[in-house]
Amino acid sequence: MINKKIFKLIKKNKINNILFYNNKYLININSIKKIIKYILCTKKKKxxxxxxxxxxxxxxxxxxxxxxNSLYYKNNIEFNKNIKIKKLKLLxxxxxxxxxxSKKKIILIYYAEYLNKNSFNYLINFLENxxxxxxxxxxxxxxxxxxxxILFKFFKILYKKNNFKKKILKNNYINKIILQLIKIKINSSFKKFLNIxxxxxxxxxxxxxxxxxxDIIFFKFTKNVKNFLYYKIHISFLSKKIKNIYIIYNIINIINNKLDLINKKKKFNILYFKEILLNYLYIYK
Ligand SMILES: [Zn+2]
Structure with missing residues (x-):
């Protein structure tokens, strides 16, 4: 959505105001926040x-x-309301x-259509100074x-959903992996797992x-999960099966070390992977 050239212009203070717009579908604020996080990060590559x-x-x-933002809540339901000057005075x-x-200060305002006339004037005045x-x-x-x-003063970027596709793909990946993790048994062949x-x-x-x-550890202590809420029932089931929870910490360490190795070699090594799966299974012994 934002290419390298635009990032450079932002960095050099050539672009100071951006308007993300899309009328066809709701803009995912989280993806905008990710861009902001990137700009704020003091390491520049990613x-x-x-x-x-x-x-x-x-x-x-x-x-x-x-x-x-223009959000407000009533009985836990989210609404949008005009953004009043009072809120903008925070600026x-x-x-x-x-x-x-960070090198830059960043202000995110959404949704711009909820800025009322007074707020608009305030913002315009603010931009000038x-x-x-x-x-x-x-x-x-x-x-x-x-x-x-505002349209005149802001650099306009059409918000695109391309990230969204990637996210769906990634979610499919995650589901596939977790289903395998839930199903896999000690002494099972890894071939099927690998194939999938x-x-x-x-x-x-x-x-x-x-x-x-x-999540399995987290559940043991809190009866809740933080990464894969959708699989809470399975995680609860697996968590109960584990007698010695502390062994998982060791396993996590071992897998982390393997991950480092794999990152260094950048090559898929089936042996490493089998070891990781064996380690994963070890916790249910
Ligand atoms: Zn950083």
Whole structure:
């Protein structure tokens, strides 16, 4: 959706205002947030998930990032309501502090069609006086209702769903792997397992196994799961089968080491993979 050229322009402060729009389908705010996380990350090639910025971001506590939205809740049901000036006044407060951990400050406002006339004027005025190193991102599902001066001032990007396809594919992968993890038995042949998952990238398979194990442990202590809610019943069942929960920590370590090895060699090694599956099965012994 955003190519390298645009990222460069953002970095060089040539693009300071972006409007994501699409009238055909609802824009997934999470995918916009991912772009923001990428821009904020202090390692530049991809989201590192290790730097201070990524950590603060993951904890919803990033000092250089502000969200203003039109959402409100009544009886747990989500509504959109006009964004009043009162909410926008947070912008000034936010900018009073200098950047804390990222090079840029980013403000995300959605949905732009819910900015009322006063708020529009406030925002326009704000844009004219704003500092550099600030990126404002607006999101709208209804571009006709967005004030003309905003359209004029913002760099417009048509939101595309291409990420969505990938996500569905990834979800299919995950389902395939988990179903196998649930079914596989000690002494079973790995051939069938391998056949079913042979087109899935190895790092995805291993990460799913790790997350699955994490859920089994998590369930043991909390009676809940955090990664694969959909499989809670299975995870609960497997979790009960395990007598010594601490053995899973060891197994996770072993699998993590294997993952490192595989990442280094970048080649699919069937032996490594069998070892990983054997380790996975070992917890049910
Ligand atoms: Zn990072």
């Amino acid at each position: 989201i590192c998930n290790k730097c201070l910025s990524c950590n603060l971001y993951n904890n919803n506590n990033h000092p250089d990032f502000l969200i203003i 000034n407060k936010f900018l009073n502090f200098s950047n804390i951990c 704003k500092k550099r190193n600030l990126l404002i991102i607006l999101v709208t599902n209804n571009i006709q209702n967005v004030n003309f001066s 998952i042979k087109n899935i990238p190895l790092n995805i398979i291993i990460n799913v196994i790790l997350k699955f194990l994490e």
